[in-house]
Amino acid sequence: MIDWIALLTVLVVTMVGALAAVGLVSLGIRLLATPDRPGAIGEPSDAEEDDVNTSGRRPVPATVGAIACFTGFAAIVLYGIWLIVPYFH
């Protein structure tokens, strides 16, 4: 018998977990790359691996926000390790 509930739970939990982790890191990286430098950097397509390229100093709130984001990601990673190691639970 196919356990559709288990299947759906896996899908939802995976989506929420992965999007939270990726979203936090992306936001942190975006905040670190502020303020925007005017003009074009790289190509508008998503093909480029762009280096950090800002104009002037990064505002303090952006730095604090980025640290908060990376801390959130670290918490998710630690929870992952906690799940992997049976000794912990």
Added chain:
Amino acid sequence: MEFLPVVLVVALALVFDFTNGFHDTANAMATPIATRALTPRTAVGLAAALNLVGAFLSTEVALTISHGIVNEDAAHGGVAITPAFVFAGVLGAIIWNVTTWLFGLPSSSSHALFGGLIGSAVVGAGLGAISWTTLLDKVILPALVAPFVAGATALLATKLAYAVTRRGDGHPNGRGRFKIAQIFSSSLVALAHGTNDAQKTMGIITLTLISAGMLDQSAGVPFWVILACALAIALGTYMGGWRIIRTLGSGLTEVKPAQGFAAETSTAVTILASSHLGFALSTTQVASGSVIGSGVGRRGSVVRWGTAGRIVAGWLLTLPASAAVGAAAALLAGLGLWGLAVATLAGALVVGAMVVVSRRTKVGADNAISEVAEAAEAVDIPRKRRRVRSTR
């Protein structure tokens, strides 16, 4: 039961563990190698270390390896667990793993092992020894689900990563920093792999020792078995299945840092969520699904569906092919010690032949992520720009 067959099974199980390791290096490390977040040598070293550590973390599922799929109750029409039965199953799994490595196909080592044991069980006790519904539930359905769940997650995660790091004018900024994040996400995949996969071999060896009367029925996994399995899988991982790394890292789609991070995170979360919610999925199939999904999710990337098709064909063949080898080995093993010797020799010859063939087109740390592709890229970019300018 004699001593010699047991020694042979233990040795063969460790060889399987080794192939399991080098087959699956790609799951965690193909994408960071592809984006140059890690150098090839650092990546396989890190994966090997995490697999080694992971192997010591758990023996929870070691003894449930074939549980349910093969009826092990000999009194009720099932197959008797003997060293010969395990021998044939493991030999089938090894040969299929080496074959798929030769073709650079990421395929599930667990499914190869299930296939080998199934083939061996059918020869030993007939088709009645296999629980087809359990097989459907535990192997076939998860195989259909894994790429879909991981792929859909990776697609959305990739879109999210690019959307967040895209500036108002459509230009990106600082995406190279995803390379650092990739180290963490791929390490998590490697650790999860180590805790899961080394246990399969531990289970096989312990089961054999129990069946041969060398260990109590209720005994846990002996420490030397844990140590040997941990070392075998770590060594295999360090050797790196470079052909498979090439397929996952650059054969399916060209992977960029943000995309690689999204794919690895999706792989890690899918594996952790599924194994803790009672719907265990194959690491290999999850990782392949993630890479494809992330390729679909990134603008301007191309997914080579032909390669994806070849991989899926490999998945479909895994169970029957390793079952066929397992069955043939079981027939030979049934002839007694001489049969075992002949089967071992034949297996060694087949594996040796494939290794010789592989030398013709050597893929190693230096060229896993193709230099040819890179050269083509270097030529391509200026041409593209020229074209853009001329249209303006």
